[in-house]
Amino acid sequence: MSLLVLGLSHHDAPLDLLERVSLDGAARRALVATLSRNEHIAEAVVVSTCNRTEVYVEAVTFHGAVAAVTEELEVAARVPRAELTDRLALHFEDRAIAHAFRVASGLESMALGESQIRAQMRAALHEAQEERAVGPALNALFQQALRVGKRVHTDTGIESVSGSLIQAGLAAAAPVVGDLASARVLVVGAGSMAALAAQTAHRAGAGELTIVNRTLSRAAALASRVG
Structure with missing residues (x-):
């Protein structure tokens, strides 16, 4: 058995490709379920955000697992393999563990230090658990990564970078x-980065601030917090 992380992020791929490879909840669950049935893979978790789509697996065979993840990611994202293979980054064993810790800490995010990634990793783990695709290896990895990420944000000033x-x-x-005081500012989303953007714009004197989010209650809550 060996731990692998295979995927692409803003470090390796242009944004248009990341958008095409990004998977919603249903697609993540379907990919996890398919991978967990593969003979070369014992466990699987899929993390997909606007900045990255990565597959974490506990592999039975190294090359078999890499081939399976590449093939199934191609099918799930509907992106030709030729476009994927040149961009895919592979992390193995100790490097895979270190990578998971860095991702959970916000060190691999486009906005360095953002904390939303922890919630996204927690959701990915939960999805894989519901699909019965997680065992002791990936459960331990993700739980520890989430603890590390929380400690990094608690013990350092990394969030100030965002x-x-x-x-x-x-x-x-x-x-x-x-002049920002005479500008109309639109914030898209209501997560941690959107909240930080709204608060920063408000403190900088934005004249009019509008929050747009797919869940009205979350947009209203953020609008209320920034006045």
């Missing part, structure tokens, strides 16, 4: 949109 990124974005926009 705020700096948003401030840099506002500064870059200023020559185009002018």
